Amino acid sequence: MTDAPVIRGGVTLATIAAICTALVAVTFELTDDRIEANAQAWLEQSLLPVLAGVSFDSGISEDRLIVPAPHELPGNDDAVIYRVYAGDAAAAALFVITARDGYSGPIRLLVGIDANGAVTGLSVLEHRETPGLGDGIELPDWTRQFVGRSLGNPVSSGWKIRGDGGEFDQLTGASVTPRAVVKAVRETLEYFAANSATVFATTPDPEKVTQ
Amino acid sequence: MTTQTLLDRFRNGLWYENPGLVQLLGLCPLLAVTSTFVNGLGLGIATLCVLVVSNGLVSSTRSWIRREIRIPIYVLIIASLVTCTELIFKAWFPDLDRSLGIFIPLIVTNCAIVARAEIFASRNPVGPSIIDGLVMGSGFALLLMAIGAFRELVAMGWLLAVLPPGAFFSLALAIAAKNWIDQR
Numbered sequence: 353m354t355d356a357p358v359i360r361g362g363v364t365l366a367t368i369a370a371i372c373t374a375l376v377a378v379t380f381e382l383t384d385d386r387i388e389a390n391a392q393a394w395l396e397q398s399l400l401p402v403l404a405g406v407s408f409d410s411g412i413s414e415d416r417l418i419v420p421a422p423h424e425l426p427g428n429d430d431a432v433i434y435r436v437y438a439g440d441a442a443a444a445a446l447f448v449i450t451a452r453d454g455y456s457g458p459i460r461l462l463v464g465i466d467a468n469g470a471v472t473g474l475s476v477l478e479h480r481e482t483p484g485l486g487d488g489i490e491l492p493d494w495t496r497q498f499v500g501r502s503l504g505n506p507v508s509s510g511w512k513i514r515g516d517g518g519e520f521d522q523l524t525g526a527s528v529t530p531r532a533v534v535k536a537v538r539e540t541l542e543y544f545a546a547n548s549a550t551v552f553a554t555t556p557d558p559e560k561v562t563q
Numbered sequence: 564m565t566t567q568t569l570l571d572r573f574r575n576g577l578w579y580e581n582p583g584l585v586q587l588l589g590l591c592p593l594l595a596v597t598s599t600f601v602n603g604l605g606l607g608i609a610t611l612c613v614l615v616v617s618n619g620l621v622s623s624t625r626s627w628i629r630r631e632i633r634i635p636i637y638v639l640i641i642a643s644l645v646t647c648t649e650l651i652f653k654a655w656f657p658d659l660d661r662s663l664g665i666f667i668p669l670i671v672t673n674c675a676i677v678a679r680a681e682i683f684a685s686r687n688p689v690g691p692s693i694i695d696g697l698v699m700g701s702g703f704a705l706l707l708m709a710i711g712a713f714r715e716l717v718a719m720g721w722l723l724a725v726l727p728p729g730a731f732f733s734l735a736l737a738i739a740a741k742n743w744i745d746q747r
Binding site for chain 1: 657
């Protein structure tokens with residue numbers, strides 16, 4: 353039998369692959385809850401800087417609205433919106449969204465929008481863009497340009513990176529990444545404009561919106 | 564194994580055959596993450612763990628793996644170990660994971676690991692292979708830490724040290740220093 357060694361090799365490979373997969377699966381099970389908790393802690397830590405210049409007196413991560421997929425916001429998962437208030441008036445909404453058209457994998461963003469529809473801040477929560485090129489979107493120097501922007505400032509043709517004829521800085525050697533982020537922020541503003549009633553709708557228990 | 568050969572091994576891994584300084588393996592992570600001491604330490608420890616376990620596994624499976632399929636088996640073993648390491652870092656060291664970013668998954672491409680599997684672990688019993696992983700991993704980790712510390716210190720006076728060109732200068736200086744010491 354000339355086939356025997358080939359089959360034996362195949363079986364060995366399959367066995368090792370199964371064992372390795374099991375190892376990864378077990379580690380995933382063991383770490384999943386902690387990873388989730390860490391991501392949530394990091395998110396809550398990132399909320400405050402995004403709200404620069406907004407005065408509010410409610411707890412920052414208390415009032416959470418979950419928009420079930422499908423929705424018009426960037427990303428395919430359920431979107432999360434944190435809302436803060438000054439007295440009884442809505443002060444700002446913080447959108448946790450996912451830009452799907454980055455250079456390498458999803459880019460998780462946190463976009464703050466005040467009651468008048470202007471961006472209060474942008475923070476990049478998670479991404480896998482190229483180190484040294486696309487990862488420049490993390491830098492405050494780059495995200496700062498969004499602060500104070502709204503749908504009318506610039507007008508819709510300006511909501512692009514400079515290379516595409518818009519008003520936003522791109523990054524040297526990486527235009528796909530900033531293009532995706534600019535688009536995601538614009539879509540979030542458009543969603544906010546079209547749904548501001550829902551975004552700030554008072555629900556007795558915001559957590560229940562998912563059901 | 565006698566203490567004498569053990570000492571020789573350590574001397575080899577840390578100095579005469581240091582994976583970074585002499586074999587020049589795994590330079591991509593070495594150059595990319597050594598902008599601070601803590602980053603060097605984090606990636607050094609992650610690489611060390613993967614190297615020890617992968618050497619152990621490759622060595623313990625060596626008798627029933629045919630030579631033709633050994634490379635895909637190494638890839639499988641190393642890739643799974645790196646994925647586990649990444650998950651563990653994300654769960655227990657989230658800050659370090661954020662600063663190392665993509666370079667933890669990229670340990671997969673560190674040729675120092677596959678080189679040790681091929682050169683040493685596939686031809687030696689489990690005990691010596693684990694020691695080899697420990698020694699070579701420590702050599703690599705210590706170099707990462709040394710370069711990280713050096714760049715962080717120099718950057719106080721000369722900012723270029725923490726930028727990418729600084730990594731090349733620092734590694735070149737480290738290799739030159741090693742050769743100079745050896746020649747004396």
